[in-house]
Each structure stands twice: as C-alpha cells, then as structure tokens.
Amino acid sequence: MSYSKITLEKKDDNIYYLGFGKYEDKSMNVIYEQTLKEIDMAMDEVALDKEAKGLILFSYKDNCFFAGMDISVIEGLSSEAQAIEGCEAGHAIFNKLEDLKIPTIALVDGTCLGGGLEMILACDKIVASNNSKTAIGLPEVMIGVLPGFGGTYRLPKRVGLTKAMDMILTGRQIRHKKALKMGLVDYVVPKERLMTLGKKYLFEKKVNKKSFKESLTDSVMNSFLTRKLIFQKAREKVLKTTKGFYPAPLKILDHLESSFGDKRARYLAKEAKAFGELSQTKQSKNLQHVFFLHDGSKKLRDGANPSVVSRGAVLGAGTMGGGIAWLFAKNNQAPIMKDISKEGLELGLKQSSSVFKKALKRRRMSKDDFERLQRSISAQLDYNGFKAVDLVIEAVVENMNVKKAVFKELEGEVTKNCILTSNTSSLSIEQMATALEDSSRFAGLHFFNPVNKMPLVEIIKHKNVSDETIDTLYKWTLKVGKTPVVVNDCPGFLVNRILAPFLNEAAFLMEEGVSIKDLDKAAVNFGMPMGPARLMDEVGIDVCSHVGEIMEEGLGERAKASKLSDKCVQAQLLGKKNQKGFYLYDEAGKQLDVNPKVQELLPSKKVKMDEVEIQKRLILPMINEAASILDEGIVDNPGDVDLGLIFGIGFPPFRGGLLKYADSEGLDRILESIKGFSESVSDKRYGPMPYLEKLVSEGKTFYN
Numbered sequence: 123m124s125y126s127k128i129t130l131e132k133k134d135d136n137i138y139y140l141g142f143g144k145y146e147d148k149s150m151n152v153i154y155e156q157t158l159k160e161i162d163m164a165m166d167e168v169a170l171d172k173e174a175k176g177l178i179l180f181s182y183k184d185n186c187f188f189a190g191m192d193i194s195v196i197e198g199l200s201s202e203a204q205a206i207e208g209c210e211a212g213h214a215i216f217n218k219l220e221d222l223k224i225p226t227i228a229l230v231d232g233t234c235l236g237g238g239l240e241m242i243l244a245c246d247k248i249v250a251s252n253n254s255k256t257a258i259g260l261p262e263v264m265i266g267v268l269p270g271f272g273g274t275y276r277l278p279k280r281v282g283l284t285k286a287m288d289m290i291l292t293g294r295q296i297r298h299k300k301a302l303k304m305g306l307v308d309y310v311v312p313k314e315r316l317m318t319l320g321k322k323y324l325f326e327k328k329v330n331k332k333s334f335k336e337s338l339t340d341s342v343m344n345s346f347l348t349r350k351l352i353f354q355k356a357r358e359k360v361l362k363t364t365k366g367f368y369p370a371p372l373k374i375l376d377h378l379e380s381s382f383g384d385k386r387a388r389y390l391a392k393e394a395k396a397f398g399e400l401s402q403t404k405q406s407k408n409l410q411h412v413f414f415l416h417d418g419s420k421k422l423r424d425g426a427n428p429s430v431v432s433r434g435a436v437l438g439a440g441t442m443g444g445g446i447a448w449l450f451a452k453n454n455q456a457p458i459m460k461d462i463s464k465e466g467l468e469l470g471l472k473q474s475s476s477v478f479k480k481a482l483k484r485r486r487m488s489k490d491d492f493e494r495l496q497r498s499i500s501a502q503l504d505y506n507g508f509k510a511v512d513l514v515i516e517a518v519v520e521n522m523n524v525k526k527a528v529f530k531e532l533e534g535e536v537t538k539n540c541i542l543t544s545n546t547s548s549l550s551i552e553q554m555a556t557a558l559e560d561s562s563r564f565a566g567l568h569f570f571n572p573v574n575k576m577p578l579v580e581i582i583k584h585k586n587v588s589d590e591t592i593d594t595l596y597k598w599t600l601k602v603g604k605t606p607v608v609v610n611d612c613p614g615f616l617v618n619r620i621l622a623p624f625l626n627e628a629a630f631l632m633e634e635g636v637s638i639k640d641l642d643k644a645a646v647n648f649g650m651p652m653g654p655a656r657l658m659d660e661v662g663i664d665v666c667s668h669v670g671e672i673m674e675e676g677l678g679e680r681a682k683a684s685k686l687s688d689k690c691v692q693a694q695l696l697g698k699k700n701q702k703g704f705y706l707y708d709e710a711g712k713q714l715d716v717n718p719k720v721q722e723l724l725p726s727k728k729v730k731m732d733e734v735e736i737q738k739r740l741i742l743p744m745i746n747e748a749a750s751i752l753d754e755g756i757v758d759n760p761g762d763v764d765l766g767l768i769f770g771i772g773f774p775p776f777r778g779g780l781l782k783y784a785d786s787e788g789l790d791r792i793l794e795s796i797k798g799f800s801e802s803v804s805d806k807r808y809g810p811m812p813y814l815e816k817l818v819s820e821g822k823t824f825y826n
C-alpha cells in the first residue's frame with residue numbers, strides 16, 4: 123500500500139507503527155481528508171493481518187502529534203448534510219481503530235488537539251511525554267462547533283462527563299501532569315523514552331479499570347433529575363459567560379445531555395447532527411474567519427529577512443515599561459529596564475513582579491522560575507550593557523521632545539544593528555524618526571495596556587524604515603506570543619483611530635441625553651467587552667481627551683471631538699485611576715454606580731433612544747473610519763482591520779470583525795444610515811467616506 127500522509131510499518135515483532143508527519147515540511151501535523159483516507163486504509167490493512175500483535179500511533183514531528191483537522195475542510199462545508207456526511211466518515215474510521223482486536227497505544231509529544239485527540243481516544247492507551255509543550259484538548263468550540271469525530275462520545279468515557287464537559291465547553295488545553303491526574307492519558311514518560319516505554323506499555327494490563335476517578339458530580343449523573351439539574355446549572359453558567367452570543371456551548375450541553383447513556387452508533391449519529399447544525403451557523407463561519415485571520419498573521423511575509431533578537435531593553439519603567447520588561451523576561455530574554463528615577467524603576471519592577479506573582483499563585487510557574495525570571499530584569503539608571511542589546515523599546519513619557527532627546531542619546535549607546543522602537547500611543551512615528559541618524563532601524567511598536575493581557579502589537583512604519591527592521595519586529599512579536607499587525611503611520615495608528623469615533627460618538631450621545639447606563643448596555647448587548655463609558659474610565663478620561671485632540675488635529679472636522687471629556691478632566695474626573703469617572707470605583711477598582719458628578723455635566727433631560735439606534739451610532743462611525751484607513755493604505759487589507767480590532771479592543775469575534783460585520787449587514791444599508799446621520803448633525807462628523815461610497819457604487823464589499 124502506498125501512503126503520502128502517513129507511514130505504516132510492520133516490524134519483526136509483528137507490531138504495526140502508524141506514523142504521522144513524515145512527508146510534510148511543516149512544524150505542525152494537520153489532519154487532511156487524505157490523511158483520514160489513508161488511516162482508513164491502514165486500519166483495514168492491520169485488521170486483515172492475522173499475525174498483527176499491536177499498533178503504535180506516533181508522530182515524526184518534534185512537539186506536535188496533531189494540531190487538529192484542517193480547518194479549511196470545515197470552512198468548505200456548505201450544508202448540514204455535507205457536514206454530517208463528513209462526521210460519519212470520520213466516525214467509521216475511528217470506530218475501526220477502536221474495534222481492532224489487538225492492543226493499541228498512542229504516543230503523544232507536544233500538541234494533540236481536536237481530531238488528533240479524537241483519534242487517540244479510540245486507542246486502548248495513551249502515553250504522553252513530559253514535554254512542557256504537551257497540550258491536549260478539544261478546541262472546536264472556539265470555531266463555533268463541537269468535536270465531530272467521536273470526541274463527545276469517547277472523552278466522557280475516558281475522563282468522566284464533568285471533566286469532559288469542561289474541556290469541550292472551554293476548549294481548554296491540558297498539560298501532561300494534569301492529563302495523567304485526570305485519566306486523560308495513562309502514562310507520562312520522558313520525551314526521549316516515549317517509543318521504548320510506549321512499546322512496553324502496549325502489552326501491559328491497564329492499571330485502572332476505569333481510567334478516571336469518578337467525581338462526585340459524575341457519580342450522581344445517573345439519576346435523571348440530578349443530571350437535569352446539573353445541566354441546567356451548566357447552561358446558566360454558559361449563558362453568563364457567553365451572554366447568549368455563541369450557540370455552540372449550549373448545543374454541546376443539549377447534545378451531551380440528550381445522548382447520555384446512548385450506545386455508540388446512536389450517540390455518534392447525534393454528535394454528527396449537532397456538528398452539522400453548528401457548522402452552518404453564522405457565528406461559526408465568523409469564528410472560522412477569525413481563525414484564518416489569526417493563523418495568517420502568524421506567517422512572515424514572502425522573502426522576509428528577520429534578524430535574531432536575543433536581548434532587549436526598555437526605556438522608561440512606568441506602567442508600560444514594567445509590562446514590556448515582564449514580556450522580555452517571560453520569554454527568557456533577560457531585559458535591561460532603564461529609567462531616570464529610582465522610583466520609576468521600583469514601579470516597573472513592581473509591575474512585572476505582580477504579573478509573575480499571579481502566575482506563581484495559580485501554579486503556572488515554579489518558585490524557581492519566578493525568582494529566576496524576576497531577577498533576569500536588570501533595573502538600572504545608566505546605559506550599562508546596552509551594547510549587547512538587539513532591540514530597545516522606548517516607553518518614556520508621551521512627549522515628542524523628550525522622546526526625540528532620548529533617541530538621540532540612545533543612538534550613541536547601542537550598536538548599529540540594534541533595532542530601536544517607540545511605544546508611543548499617539549505621537550507621529552514619522553516625526554520621531556527624524557531624531558535619528560539612521561532611522562531605517564527605527565519603527566513604532568505599540569503595545570496595549572496591560573501588556574500581559576492584551577494580545578495585539580501594532581508595528582508602525584515610516585518612510586525610511588527598512589524591511590529587515592519590520593520583519594525582525596514581526597518575528598519577535600510572534601515569538602513572544604503576541605499578534606502583530608503592520609500599520610503605516612497616521613494619527614491613532616489603526617486601533618485607536620477606529621476606536622476614537624466610537625468613544626467620541628458615545629460622548630455626543632451622552633450630551634444628547636442618552637443615559638450612561640443605556641449607552642454601555644447597548645454596546646455590551648452588541649457584544650463589546652464593555653461599554654464606551656466604562657472603557658473611557660479604564661483608559662483614563664484625560665488620555666481619551668488627549669487622543670480626541672490628536673484625532674481632530676490630524677483628521678480635521680470629521681473627527682471633531684466632544685467637549686465632554688475635557689469637562690470631566692477639569693472636574694478631576696479621570697476614570698478608574700482616581701476612582702471617579704463616568705462611574706465611581708471602590709479602593710479595589712470595583713465599579714460602583716454612575717458618578718453623580720458626571721450627571722452635573724450632562725443635560726438633566728434624558729432621552730430614551732432605541733438600543734439598535736444607539737448601536738448604529740456607535741459602530742457605523744467606526745466602519746466609516748475603517749473605510750478611510752483602507753483608502754489611505756494604512757493597512758493592507760480588511761483582515762488587518764478586523765484582526766486589529768478583535769485583538770486590540772475585543773470587538774466581538776462572533777461577528778467576524780468590524781468589516782466582516784459591515785459586509786454581512788450590507789454596505790448600501792450602512793452607507794444610507796451614515797448619510798442619514800450626517801444630515802442630522804450640525805457638524806461634519808458623519809461625512810461618508812469616498813471609499814465606502816465607491817464600494818457601494820461598484821456593488822462590492824470590503825472583503826470582495
């Protein structure tokens with residue numbers, strides 16, 4: 123038999139070895155349709171061999187068993203029936219594996235996700251390596267579906283329904299220690315002994331009859347009434363987290379409950395049906411779109427020529443500097459953190475250690491690692507050691523003159539190959555570049571606050587920057603686990619330029635008499651992580667006021683800023699940082715009620731506006747601004763806008779991103795509404811962007 127995706131070899135001892143990833147020159151194994159076909163043939167071949175004594179599944183790849191099914195296959199499913207057919211084909215193959223009369227064992231080193239896990243759940247035993255990269259899970263819920271190759275049937279059998287439910291609902295990835303404890307794997311062994319010990323374990327009797335320790339919840343699941351109650355509670359929890367925006371978790375619960383106790387054929391038929399239905403939902407299609415955007419962002423451009431960053435430095439040890447130093451340290455790139463004041467250094471160290479402490483507390487880090495990484499940050503007041511640094515990230519105060527002076531000084535302290543960047547959130551990168559003798563190695567590198575939580579990093583170009591600088595920054599950003607987006611210089615760059623009209627329009631709505639609570643509720647009901655008033659409090663109303671000024675200055679009358687934030691700043695209402703913003707906050711930062719002092723700055727007569735109307739007023743100006751961003755070539759494509767907003771401000775992923783949402787709503791309708799608003803306001807802030815008008819007149823969408 124000839125195979126192109128797998129290898130199947132029978133050795134002298136009559137043991138079959140089924141290997142994955144030998145022929146592909148990629149770091150990750152993915153299950154393609156052809157892989158499944160070949161596994162199917164392999165199962166027939168093994169089943170027919172009367173001499174076969176056992177079967178070992180393994181991967182040729184370092185750190186990866188399987189990353190899951192090829193998502194473009196799921197994307198290509200155009201009907202429920204087609205999706206069901208696909209699941210049935212997968213079921214038939216993995217059933218063959220499960221039904222083999224010989225012992226079977228899977229050897230897992232590294233990632234084992236989705237279809238990869240569903241496959242090995244059909245084996246008698248699973249051995250995992252003690253590799254820190256070993257991560258096992260069923261992430262299908264993240265693209266709005268459920269595991270459709272038997273995962274919902276076999277995982278509960280292996281680890282119990284309670285734990286399986288948690289894994290399937292959250293997509294959580296399980297590390298080797300926990301996997302062993304919960305019975306997800308049967309053995310954990312050193313990576314280098316995986317094959318030798320795996321072969322030995324193949325013929326050993328299973329230690330536990332039941333691979334999982336039954337939890338209390340599992341033991342009462344057999345009672346119909348208790349089970350009903352448990353699922354009811356789970357539904358309530360899901361609704362609280364997803365606010366009902368995501369259909370998959372609820373469908374998963376329905377399926378797990380209704381299939382409880384069913385025999386394999388019936389259970390799997392129900393799984394296929396549930397998968398088929400979910401695969402065709404708008405939310406799943408949108409989440410798949412986001413998956414592809416994110417996946418695409420992980421690839422360097424063709425012909426990229428990045429240099430290696432081994433050591434970094436941060437200038438300015440404030441809120442951002444401390445966070446960036448943490449990022450370097452966490453990635454074993456022992457950073458230098460320089461400030462002009464001791465107090466600054468202390469603050470920066472406190473900032474980074476608070477994140478490490480949380481990881482320690484949650485047992486995501488050992489005490490040794492905590493101490494080693496925290497110590498690896500060298501906090502200093504001079505440029506000692508800067509000659510050994512490959513990347514400097516400047517995060518000093520937001521002042522062009524100060525930053526230019528800092529860069530001038532810095533140029534004499536580093537080697538000529540060192541890349542220099544600024545974390546400015548609002549100053550012109552083009553202008554800052556003029557301070558440097560060699561600006562080809564300079565760019566903007568804009569992190570979001572807090573650095574440990576916010577995934578997006580904007581890499582900002584200017585006209586003299588070299589491709590090598592951008593490539594290096596892109597690669598480094600990926601290496602430290604962030605999502606990069608390359609942006610040309612403009613006021614607010616990508617994310618803040620689009621966020622600004624959202625916040626600005628919110629302020630105008632408040633001035634029109636819409637209540638703060640109604641406003642925030644409308645945004646949250648649209649799917650935003652928080653409403654605009656709450657967001658302004660988080661960012662700082664003074665910062666918002668400053669950004670508003672910059673936008674108006676840079677973009678003209680169409681970005682005319684509301685005066686509300688200025689008034690708040692004058693009244694010392696700065697947001698969460700001084701516990702007084704649009705809302706009040708307690709000492710611990712918990713949001714209390716709306717701040718009565720803000721009400722004094724707003725009209726006493728309240729206007730009741732329809733929620734959909736509020737949502738339009740908030741979202742359409744963002745779409746309008748995004749159109750001008752594309753027109754000016756600030757980013758290359760609509761995908762960058764969507765990626766930036768999802769990872770930068772948490773624009774709801776189930777909507778696929780701002781421009782995907784705009785496309786699905788119909789650009790002609792959106793343009794019509796924008797024109798309507800434009801006519802209703804006395805200034806020029808809703809003027810429809812020519813690019814949007816052009817798309818509509820040509821019958822096109824942002825993506826097409």
Ligand SMILES: NC(=O)c1ccc[n+]([C@@H]2O[C@H](COP(=O)([O-])OP(=O)(O)OC[C@H]3O[C@@H](n4cnc5c(N)ncnc54)[C@H](O)[C@@H]3O)[C@@H](O)[C@H]2O)c1
Nearest residue numbers: 438439440441442461462466517518519520545546547571
């Ligand atoms: N805070 C945010 O939410 C946020 C988000 C993204 C970007 N940024 C940007 O990051 C930068 C820093 O912001 P922050 O909020 O961390 O400020 P911060 O005020 O908390 O910290 C600034 C630090 O820079 C130090 N400093 C001043 N002059 C210096 C010099 N010449 N050399 C070395 N250190 C010097 C100060 O002592 C202080 O410790 C700004 O450009 C800001 O726009 C901030």
